[in-house]
Each structure stands twice: as C-alpha cells, then as structure tokens.
C-alpha cells in the first residue's frame with residue numbers, strides 16, 4: 001500500500017511545533033544574514049534592527065522588506081551572485097536566472113544542500129498531487145535558465161519515469177505524448193488548454209486517446225479558478241493540480257492537494273507573511289494581501305521578507321487531506337491589478353466569470369482605458385462557432401455576472417468570433433493597459 005504523505009512528520013505537524021521550528025531557523029537565518037552579508041548588515045543597521053530583536057515570529061515585521069529591485073541592484077554591486085549572499089561562489093553548484101521580463105535577469109544561487117532540499121520539496125509536492133513511482137511524467141517546462149526546469153529531478157527522485165521534454169512546439173509535444181503515453185504532465189493552464197484543443201483539431205481526443213490523468217499547472221492563477229480547472233479537466237479527462245513557484249526561492253514552493261482548496265506551502269523552508277500592500281501590516285486569514293516570503297534554510301542566499309508581487313489569501317486551518325501546512329490562494333500579480341470604480345480588479349476575477357459561460361470559448365482579454373480621467377475597462381470574449389445565443393443578450397449576461405463578481409461594471413463586453421484572441425503557448429497576456437502614460 002502506498003503511503004499518504006511524502007514526509008508525514010512535516011506535513012501534519014501541529015502549528016505550535018511548526019512555529020517553534022520556524023523561529024529557531026529564522027533566528028539562524030537572520031544571524032547568518034547580518035554577520036555575513038554586506039547587504040543585510042547595511043539594511044538591518046539602517047532599519048535599526050538586530051537579529052536579537054527577533055523573539056517571536058511576529059517580530060519579523062521590524063525587519064526591512066526586500067524587493068526585486070534590491071536583488072538586481074545588489075547583483076550589480078557584487079557580480080555574479082550579489083552581496084545578499086552569505087557564502088561565496090565556491091559554495092554554489094547551481095544558478096537559475098529569472099526571465100528578466102521586468103528588467104535585467106537576476107541569478108538565484110543554490111548550494112548543494114539548497115539544491116537537494118529544493119528537490120526534496122519538489123518530490124513532496126509531486127507526491128501530494130498524487131504522483132507515484134508507477135507514473136510516467138512528462139516535464140514540459142523550460143529547461144533554459146528557468147528554476148522550474150530542474151523540478152523534474154524531484155519527480156525522478158520520487159521514482160517516476162521522467163521524460164525531459166522541455167518546451168516543445170505543440171505538434172512535437174503531442175507526438176511524444178502519443179508515443180510514450182505519460183500519465184502526468186506539467187505546463188501552464190493556457191498551454192494545457194491550447195494543447196488539448198490542438199490535439200482535437202488533429203483528430204486526437206485527449207480524454208480517451210491519451211493516458212494523461214494528472215495535469216500540473218503553474219505560472220497563472222487559472223489552475224485555482226474552479227471554472228478554468230474544470231474546463232481543462234473535462235478536455236483531458238484528468239485532474240488539474242495548481243503549483244506555485246518563484247525563481248528566487250524554489251521552482252515550486254506550494255502545491256494543491258486532492259482537496260483543491262488552496263496550495264500547501266513548504267513552511268519548513270519558507271515563512272509566509274501576507275500584508276496589506278500599502279501599509280505593510282499583516283492582513284487577517286481570508287483577506288487579500290501581498291505575499292512576502294522568507295527562506296528558513298537557504299545556505300547561500302537567504303531571502304528575508306522578499307516581496308513576491310503576488311496577491312493571495314491564506315488559511316492556517318487544517319485541510320481535509322490531513323495536512324496542516326498553510327494554504328494560499330492566488331488572486332493575481334500586483335502588476336496586473338488596476339483600480340476601477342474604487343475596486344481592485346484582477347484579470348483572474350474576470351476569468352472566474354468568462355469561464356462559466358457555455359457559449360464562450362473561455363479565452364478573454366481585459367482592456368484598461370481612461371475616459372475623462374476615470375479608469376474603465378472593457379472585456380473581449382469569444383463566442384463559440386456554432387453557438388446560437390443572441391449576442392446582445394450574451395453581452396448583458398456577461399456584464400451582469402462581472403458586476404456581481406467585482407462590484408463594478410465593465411464599460412463594454414466585446415464579443416468576438418472563436419479563434420480571434422491570441423492563444424498562449426506560455427503565459428497568457430490577459431491585460432492590455434491602453435491608458436495614456438504620463
């Protein structure tokens with residue numbers, strides 16, 4: 001009989017015991033940072049805090065926040081790994097490099113122990129998603145510089161048969177999937193959808209002709225939006241598991257379990273804070289806030305209170321799967337948020353709605369516009385080819401549902417023909433900001 005957990009002791013630990021462990025680790029990580037990293041010495045001194053000021057986990061709020069900008073800047077000061085590091089390059093065995101979509105790429109360094117622990121966390125999260133040694137796993141993520149590339153080793157260490165596919169064109173990937181009949185795949189939600197639709201066009205039914213029964217997704221909130229998840233699940237006749245990763249820490253830091261009610265964070269390695277993005281004060285369980293992450297065991301580069309730019313909600317309640325580790329729910333990237341009618345709007349809020357309509361393909365795009373200094377938005381959706389619903393009626397229904405979801409009405413719903421919006425092969429671009437930049 002197969003065991004339920006990869007690491008039962010950690011995954012079902014009581015919150016009290018976990019916090020005792022986290023506090024011990026955090027003290028060590030802060031002391032290392034302060035005594036060995038020029039950056040942290042300087043930033044703690046500037047904020048007038050010392051590692052000894054941390055007596056409880058709540059005291060972490062006294063310590064300065066670390067931004068992506070800081071990481072980039074300190075990399076320039078001390079190339080190539082930056083002076084946030086507490087060990088020199090001789091301790092480093094691996095670096096991943098961020099995509100650089102918002103500036104110069106930053107290197108994320110790992111010691112041998114960091115890397116091995118990273119992979120053990122990946123094995124745990126794969127196990128949690130139901131992967132077993134009998135599975136065939138196809139890793140369809142980018143291997144070039146990307147921190148998600150090596151995650152395949154976690155699947156291999158778990159005992160699964162691993163196929164290192166990387167990012168292949170859909171035709172080629174489908175050919176490989178037909179040939180080897182893997183049972184588990186990892187890709188983005190948009191690509192899972194695109195790949196399934198492409199298969200259908202080629203006369204392959206992903207639900208019956210392919211063996212995939214689990215789809216791991218990450219990189220977009222879709223995997224945790226029930227309507228999106230169900231649409232992908234129906235297309236493939238497979239269960240979708242949402243994962244969360246960040247290049248500065250691990251390829252995956254959190255993952256869904258069979259309950260699909262939030263992603264369990266690897267809290268023995270990563271301390272989670274969820275704060276109001278303006279005041280920096282902690283928000284309550286269930287409220288939206290920006291996630292800050294602090295590493296608890298990183299040997300080369302500790303990350304203390306790193307701003308992820310991800311808006312989440314969290315709960316510490318024990319999950320029905322038996323795990324006690326904190327669960328987060330992704331709302332969206334702070335960069336994709338805009339304010340309309342006094343409401344914070346994320347594309348994922350709109351996705352919740354557009355995926356509910358049978359008449360629509362599920363593809364959508366949000367356009368942010370400005371009229372007389374007032375921010376408004378329009379939503380483009382696609383009507384299915386042979387759908388007979390009246391377009392005017394459909395527009396009104398979609399607008400109404402969005403108003404119910406957000407509390408603010410879109411200026412217009414634009415109904416397009418099926419196949420008009422660009423299909424994503426990696427991360428879907430759902431937001432167009434058409435406002436005049438000052």
Ligand SMILES: [Zn+2]
Nearest residue numbers: 257259319321
């Ligand atoms: Zn669970």
